[in-house]
Amino acid sequence: MEIYRTAEVAKIIGIHSNTVRLYEKLGLIPKAKRQENGYRIFTDFHIEQFKLARIAFQIEVLQNGLRKQIIEMIKASAARDFDKALDLTKTYLRQVRLEQDHAEEAIEIVKQLIYDDPQANSMYKRKEVSEYLNVSMDALRNWEMNGLLSVKRKENGYRIYTEEDIKRLKIIRSLRCANYSLEAILRMLNELSSNPRADIKEVLNTPKKDEDIISVCDKLIVSLQTAEKNAKIMIKMLQDMKNKF
Template sequence: MKTYKTSEVAKVIGIHPNTVRLYEEWGLISQVERKSNGYRVFTDFHIEQIELVRIALKMEVVQNGLRKKIVETVKVSANRDFDKALILAQEYLNQVHQENKNAVEAICIVKQILEGNTTSDTLCLKRKEVSDYLGISMDTLRNWELNGLLRVKRKQNGYRYYTSEDIKRLKIIRSLRCANYSLEAILRMLNALTANPQINIMEILNTPEDDADIISACDKIIISLQEAAQDAEVIIRSLKDMKRKYK
């Protein structure tokens, strides 16, 4: 079996030797055996595992625990538990597809609002029902309400209830938060949009980080999610190959 020194691994992958050592320290690759002189001895498995790490860490999508899940996938594969790693990778890919669906749905909703299309309020949901329906925690809903992103109506008995228009608004907020807009920027945009549906959204979202309007903001996250899905499929193929060779 071919072996490598730290410097040789770094040269093959194209990274600094200290990065190789960090990957081992973080548990992203299997523990490396050492010679009597203390020098590390890497194998082809370590090379492939580091390539897996590089793909995982380049993924920019971090919302809703996606980054944590893909890092956990890599760590599990470092322990050669490829079956579990494949399950985690598939879960990651499924979640990426769901996040993409959410962002696309938000674009359709915004377009309807901008075109003046509205629907009658037929919904009357409780906070827990909204939380389950949108996949948003109740604490997140409270936070958005406390920050003025949504003003929830109350029945005569004092209980909050959410309407169809509230659900639309929450879906827009959800996708914009995925695109890393601040709560302040979203609030400014929503208030302006409520006052004037024809407002120039690009001007409202005028912060150093915001380089486009609400539609393009969702497009940006969609592109990132599509790239993440492609990378996840590469990881799944790599894990299957590593399982065949190294389990």
């Protein structure tokens, strides 16, 4: 069996030596044995475990405990409990597919809402909107602060929501429930304002080049599809590791 020092592992995996030590500290790889001079000695199993972890963390899906689940899987594999790791990965794969279904379903709901013309001309206060949509007052404030909607005010300063505002809020709520980011939703709403025939799914999943920080939820469906592909790769890797180690 080949043995490797910290710097050699770092070079093979393409990471910094400090990251190798961090993974060991966090239990994402087994503890390395040490030589008499104190140098860590890593094995082929450590290399394969690192590769597994790198695939697992390439797309970090945070919602509904998925990130916690994938960390638990990596730690189970590090402890050579490959059966548990395989079970966790298969559960993760099912959940990722379910999240994709929710994301796609939200887009269909949005399409229906966009082409649904409000008939009434009613006015609502924020508290009434919160109760009607079952959305917290803080969420409504947050959406407004982030530019997702602009609410008119009466002379006394109170916000007044129109039926058009309600429709927009339903769109935002549907997408947030499916874990789309505020940035992705704002991008879509702005695009639809200038181009009502825009492809909603494409806009939601295509961050602009000038966006400084892009998260998984800024390109949700694409990220979930990649997470699904990676989960299948991890299952194959775990099966190979179980047979080899």
